[in-house]
Amino acid sequence: xxxxxxxxxxxxxxxxxxxxxxxxxxxxxxxxxxxxxxxxxxxxxxxxxxxxxxxxxxxxxxxxxxxxxxxxxxxxxxxxxxxxxxxxxxxxxxxxxxxxxxxxxxxxxxxxxxxxxxxxxxxxxxxxxxxxxxxxxxxxxxxxxxxxxxxxxxxxxxxxxxxxxxxx
Amino acid sequence: xxxxxxxxxxxxxxxxxxxxxxxxxxxxxxxxxxxxxxxxxxxxxxxxxxxxxxxxxxxxxxxxxxxxxxxxxxxxxxxxxxxxxxxxxxxxxxxxxxxxxxxxxxxxxxxxxxxxxxxxxxxxxxxxxxxxxxxxxxxxxxxxxxxxxxxxxxxxxxxxxxxxxxxxxxxxxxxxxxxxxxxxxxxxxxxxxxxxxxxxxxxxxxxxxxxxxxxxxxxxxxxxxxxxxxxxxxxxxxxxxxxxxxxxxxxxxxxxxxxxxxxxxxxxxxxxxxxxxxxxxxxxxxxxxxxxxxxxxxxxxxxxxxxxxxxxxxxxxxxxxxxxxxxxxxxxxxxxxxxxxxxxxxxxxxxxxxxxxxxxxxxxxxxxxxxxxxxxxxxxxxxxxxxxxxxxxxxxxxxxxxxxxxxxxxxxxxxxxxxxxxxxxxxxxxxxxxxxxxxxxxxxxxxxxxxxxxxxxxxxxxxxxxxxxxxxxxxxxxxxxxxxxxxxxxxxxxxxxxxxxxxxxxxxxxxxxxxxxxxxxxxxxxxxxxxxxxxxxxxxxxxxxxxxxxxxxxxxxxxxxxxxxxxxxxxxxxxxxxxxxxxxxxxxxxxxxxxxxxxxxxxxxxxxxxxxxxxxxxxxxxxxxxxxxxxxxxxxxxxxxxxxxxxxxxxxxxxxxxxxxxxxxxxxxxxxxxxxxxxxxxxxxxxxxxxxxxxxxxxxxxxxxxxxxxxxxxxxxxxxxxxxxxxxxxxxxxxxxxxxxxxxxxxxxxxxxxxxxxxxxxxxxxxxx
Ligand code: FES
Ligand code: FES
Numbered sequence: 001x002x003x004x005x006x007x008x009x010x011x012x013x014x015x016x017x018x019x020x021x022x023x024x025x026x027x028x029x030x031x032x033x034x035x036x037x038x039x040x041x042x043x044x045x046x047x048x049x050x051x052x053x054x055x056x057x058x059x060x061x062x063x064x065x066x067x068x069x070x071x072x073x074x075x076x077x078x079x080x081x082x083x084x085x086x087x088x089x090x091x092x093x094x095x096x097x098x099x100x101x102x103x104x105x106x107x108x109x110x111x112x113x114x115x116x117x118x119x120x121x122x123x124x125x126x127x128x129x130x131x132x133x134x135x136x137x138x139x140x141x142x143x144x145x146x147x148x149x150x151x152x153x154x155x156x157x158x159x160x161x162x163x164x165x166x167x168x
Numbered sequence: 169x170x171x172x173x174x175x176x177x178x179x180x181x182x183x184x185x186x187x188x189x190x191x192x193x194x195x196x197x198x199x200x201x202x203x204x205x206x207x208x209x210x211x212x213x214x215x216x217x218x219x220x221x222x223x224x225x226x227x228x229x230x231x232x233x234x235x236x237x238x239x240x241x242x243x244x245x246x247x248x249x250x251x252x253x254x255x256x257x258x259x260x261x262x263x264x265x266x267x268x269x270x271x272x273x274x275x276x277x278x279x280x281x282x283x284x285x286x287x288x289x290x291x292x293x294x295x296x297x298x299x300x301x302x303x304x305x306x307x308x309x310x311x312x313x314x315x316x317x318x319x320x321x322x323x324x325x326x327x328x329x330x331x332x333x334x335x336x337x338x339x340x341x342x343x344x345x346x347x348x349x350x351x352x353x354x355x356x357x358x359x360x361x362x363x364x365x366x367x368x369x370x371x372x373x374x375x376x377x378x379x380x381x382x383x384x385x386x387x388x389x390x391x392x393x394x395x396x397x398x399x400x401x402x403x404x405x406x407x408x409x410x411x412x413x414x415x416x417x418x419x420x421x422x423x424x425x426x427x428x429x430x431x432x433x434x435x436x437x438x439x440x441x442x443x444x445x446x447x448x449x450x451x452x453x454x455x456x457x458x459x460x461x462x463x464x465x466x467x468x469x470x471x472x473x474x475x476x477x478x479x480x481x482x483x484x485x486x487x488x489x490x491x492x493x494x495x496x497x498x499x500x501x502x503x504x505x506x507x508x509x510x511x512x513x514x515x516x517x518x519x520x521x522x523x524x525x526x527x528x529x530x531x532x533x534x535x536x537x538x539x540x541x542x543x544x545x546x547x548x549x550x551x552x553x554x555x556x557x558x559x560x561x562x563x564x565x566x567x568x569x570x571x572x573x574x575x576x577x578x579x580x581x582x583x584x585x586x587x588x589x590x591x592x593x594x595x596x597x598x599x600x601x602x603x604x605x606x607x608x609x610x611x612x613x614x615x616x617x618x619x620x621x622x623x624x625x626x627x628x629x630x631x632x633x634x635x636x637x638x639x640x641x642x643x644x645x646x647x648x649x650x651x652x653x654x655x656x657x658x659x660x661x662x663x664x665x666x667x668x669x670x671x672x673x674x675x676x677x678x679x680x681x682x683x684x685x686x687x688x689x690x691x692x693x694x695x696x697x698x699x700x701x702x703x704x705x706x707x708x709x710x711x712x713x714x715x716x717x718x719x720x721x722x723x724x725x726x727x728x729x730x731x732x733x734x735x736x737x738x739x740x741x742x743x744x745x746x747x748x749x750x751x752x753x754x755x756x757x758x759x760x761x762x763x764x765x766x767x768x769x770x771x772x773x774x775x776x777x778x779x780x781x782x783x784x785x786x787x788x789x790x791x792x793x794x795x796x797x798x799x800x801x802x803x804x805x806x807x808x809x810x811x812x813x814x815x816x817x818x819x820x821x822x823x824x825x826x827x828x829x830x831x832x833x834x835x836x837x838x839x840x841x842x843x844x845x846x847x848x849x850x851x852x853x854x855x856x857x858x859x860x861x862x863x864x865x866x867x868x869x870x871x872x873x874x875x876x877x878x879x880x881x882x883x884x885x886x887x888x889x890x891x892x893x894x895x896x897x898x899x900x901x902x903x904x905x906x907x908x909x910x911x912x913x914x915x916x917x918x919x920x921x922x923x924x925x926x927x928x929x930x931x932x933x934x935x936x937x
Contacts, residue, residue, distance in 0.1 A: 048413070086192035087191070106826045137866045137868075146414050
């Protein structure tokens with residue numbers, strides 16, 4: 001959402017935060033959601049909105065190290081915190097091993113759910129470097145993919161775990 | 169002459185579009201911002217059926233951020249949204265206008281459009297528009313014991329009533345030794361792509377052109393519709409497809425917003441963006457599936473089918489939308505499936521109700537008819553005490569009967585199965601799943617009830633009438649493919665690049681594939697009915713062949729040798745015995761420019777080919793599902809899915825597998841979880857993802873797929889059939905049959921989808937069923 005400055009109400013707040021290591025400062029309405037802030041105010045659009053009611057996981061970002069749903073958080077709650085989005089994963093043309101594994105295993109089709117999955121998997125593998133199939137399914141159960149049927153995503157996560165263990 | 173490239177047709181190369189998606193660099197509609205852009209919100213009816221008495225906007229016009237409000241009265245010479253497929257004139261009274269005029273017919277019917285400076289403000293203003301409604305009695309099912317007409321001029325709510333038949337159905341029932349009867353209902357579902365719909369429209373006054381970003385699926389057709397509705401020339405409109413977060417049949421049809429947003433942009437001369445929210449999406453985007461089948465099947469004692477009679481009721485919702493009545497027509501046409509049904513009669517009633525209008529959703533009409541038919545077959549098998557595999561085998565169409573004329577028709581074309589070995593697919597899935605051993609070895613001591621269910625299916629794919637591709641090689645040797653087909657997430661860029669790469673012997677990732685922009689190519693049809701690979705792929709193949717020929721002609725001129733001495737491989741051309749004088753595509757391209765080209769040759773490396781074919785090509789397969797039922801909770805737990813499918817040749821086998829798996833899980837959702845429920849007032853009570861349940865990784869079982877290529881299509885040069893709907897086609901039937909199998913004696917009561925624990929409990933614990 002774009003805020004047209006001529007038309008903001010007088011009740012606004014200052015939000016200072018870092019996104020992907022870069023510091024930002026904006027004056028916003030307290031009701032502005034974190035995802036609308038990141039996408040609309042900052043123009044960082046890799047984070048997607050699939051339901052805006054906290055179910056689909058497409059809007060997952062890493063908030064002070066923990067995955068959260070940025071559609072049901074307010075931008076003002078992120079004041080003086082740090083947020084990581086999918087854009088933080090790769091450097092230049094070099095894909096993150098999780099991204100590489102998704103690519104090699106056809107873990108995406110339309111790609112809309114993918115940023116949310118990637119960050120959820122990043123969090124999972126940081127806690128559990130060698131998850132079982134059942135653990136993977138459990139951990140991914142908060143992310144909806146309407147395209148792939150999940151088989152290729154699960155294969156991608158297993159492959160990603162191998163890549164990540166090798167990197168250590 | 170070698171023309172294959174190892175990464176071309178048949179290779180499971182990594183998808184070319186994925187790099188941008190993986191890095192968050194996709195360009196979906198809501199990722200776009202234009203300077204000076206305004207935002208729209210749609211006011212929707214809270215009533216399922218009501219007359220509009222008055223709309224009062226004065227308070228709304230005082231709100232912060234307001235730019236304008238449009239109601240029906242503001243739409244100058246507005247026309248209803250036309251039917252895209254089979255526009256029968258008799259359906260015209262039931263078409264939807266972009267805004268309701270004096271009556272609303274479902275919860276979510278658009279009543280007004282608000283344009284404001286931000287989306288938040290536009291949504292705030294919704295509640296300041298005061299609409300006075302006079303509620304009317306509602307119709308929420310197709311039985312309609314009391315008829316409350318949705319349209320004053322119509323006697324009842326039957327939008328369409330027709331019969332499809334072959335043979336002599338009365339004689340078949342006279343000869344019957346056994347009759348099996350079943351009434352089967354499938355719930356109301358929708359495609360529910362993860363990305364909701366969205367549009368940006370902008371009128372460029374200097375160019376006198378309207379640009380619309382966000383359309384997909386059928387951009388050329390929709391450009392024509394918008395042009396006619398706005399009284400503009402088609403050349404004055406450009407439609408541009410962004411990256412699209414899933415299609416599944418529902419996305420990309422012409423909806424009310426596809427008129428309203430461009431209309432507002434024309435009036436205001438500023439860019440306008442509209443992004444649907446999920447709650448809107450579930451009540452505004454096409455629904456699908458809700459059908460009731462009343463079936464009677466006449467058989468011999470040995471299981472041979474003599475004939476089937478069906479009364480099919482289709483719950484159309486409040487209006488006829490762009491699909492007309494194609495969904496129930498397809499149901500009636502494909503109901504016989506892979507079986508030889510000598511006598512058949514299907515009466516279709518498409519009934520208007522006060523629900524969201526219905527259209528297509530992946531395997532439209534077929535998910536429902538396949539499920540109903542396969543349930544009917546299992547019921548007959550159990551009544552006659554014949555093994556379900558045997559009953560199917562003895563009635564399947566045999567390979568030697570191909571091509572097989574079913575005797576039904578759809579879209580004005582006879583249904584003719586072009587090729588297929590149906591018995592083989594069934595045998596293979598039985599073998600793969602160890603069905604026979606496993607069924608006998610049901611563990612009687614386990615407290616879980618286990619069941620296996622089978623379904624066989626035929627899928628129509630590759631719908632015509634044409635698709636085009638333009639291929640161009642520029643002066644640097646770079647290949648660009650443009651097409652009117654759309655990329656709705658299925659990987660069109662990769663598929664088409666692989667086909668062009670095969671012919672031109674260049675790496676697929678060096679090829680640029682452009683699509684979905686009406687300025688790219690004059691004519692286009694689009695992506696639906698599993699047609700893009702078949703139709704656009706064939707067009708790419710032929711266009712690439714023409715370029716190939718031209719490359720050789722120019723190279724022969726440069727190298728001063730006869731064409732048949734030349735080889736094209738790895739993106740270079742050389743005299744076969746001698747690789748030294750190898751020309752790159754760039755060198756040949758430079759020599760084909762108007763400046764350098766020999767005077768007796770047409771300059772340029774730029775060909776457009778339209779592949780035309782009116783006949784559909786039919787994929788087929790068979791599905792087996794294993795379920796467990798928890799006796800405590802009555803929950804159905806799908807344990808394993810096996811699908812054997814034959815799509816002729818595959819361009820990228822891993823991508824095909826992904827299509828089948830994704831479809832299968834959607835089919836599973838429809839069979840166990842997903843349902844739009846309405847209360848008796850016509851209120852949608854599953855309007856969020858908390859209530860409309862999509863399958864997640866935990867509900868998804870292990871899947872084993874086997875692709876066969878025994879039945880190449882005879883209708884196109886690539887010998888391909890569409891794969892998009894093979895996963896979903898048999899899932900409803902196989903799951904319903906697996907549940908019935910697990911329930912033992914109560915299994916015969918299984919008569920509807922989705923199968924929830926509540927229904928399982930009812931089937932197990934009541935006599936009524
Ligand atoms: S958009 Fe946040 S969970 Fe769906
Ligand atoms: S890839 Fe489309 S929703 Fe997951």
